[in-house]
Amino acid sequence: MxxxxxxxxxxxxxxxxxxxxxxxxxxxxxxxxxxxSAYPGGELNNTMHPMTGDIVSLTSMTLNSSLTNRSSGILGAVDPSASGMSDGSQDGPDGRxxxxxxxxxxxxxxxxxxxxxxxxxxx
The missing domain is CATH 3.30.70 (Alpha-Beta Plaits)
Structure with missing residues (x-):
């Protein structure tokens, strides 16, 4: 078989x-x-205030990703899904x-x- x-x-x-x-x-x-997910660390489940909280990157705010360090936060923030500067569609599995x-x-x-x-x- x-x-x-x-x-x-x-x-x-x-x-x-x-x-x-x-x-x-x-x-x-x-x-x-x-x-x-393209982002390491799983989901961010604690509540934070964007003005006073310790925010690792834009990705933690926009994609609910719990990134573990500043470098991965920078890389995550350039993704079109995080910044909103593009639709992010590159013929990949959008939303899947x-x-x-x-x-x-x-x-x-x-x-x-x-x-x-x-x-x-x-x-």
Whole structure:
């Protein structure tokens, strides 16, 4: 039995979970749903005042990113998503920060691809 893998990007966890339920019927070998970000440190969950708080960078204010040092803050701030100086669209997975990873038998690969694409996933 030869296996293939699929990396599919979605806009919401609910979209990915809906597809995952449908793919379970194909008896996948392994599957995971993860959120990814271009910024290290995860989400910033504490409240801060922009005038008096210790703000690492523009990224912490605009993208809710908990950057750990000044250098990564500077790099994050040049991203169009943080500055608002561009729409940020470079033909990438815009707004698709949910990754569905699937490992399955190659006999059902095309069927799985159809399920993903019909649900709006980007492969």
């Amino acid at each position: 030869t296996e293939k893998n699929i990396l599919a990007y979605f806009k919401t966890p609910d979209e990915a979970q809906g597809v995952a339920r449908k793919l379970q019927a194909l008896r996948v070998a392994d599957m995971s749903i993860d959120r990814f 920060d949910i990754l569905l990873t699937v490992v399955l038998d190659e006999n059902v690969f095309h069927q799985a691809m159809s399920i993903i694409e019909d649900a709006g996933g980007m492969v």
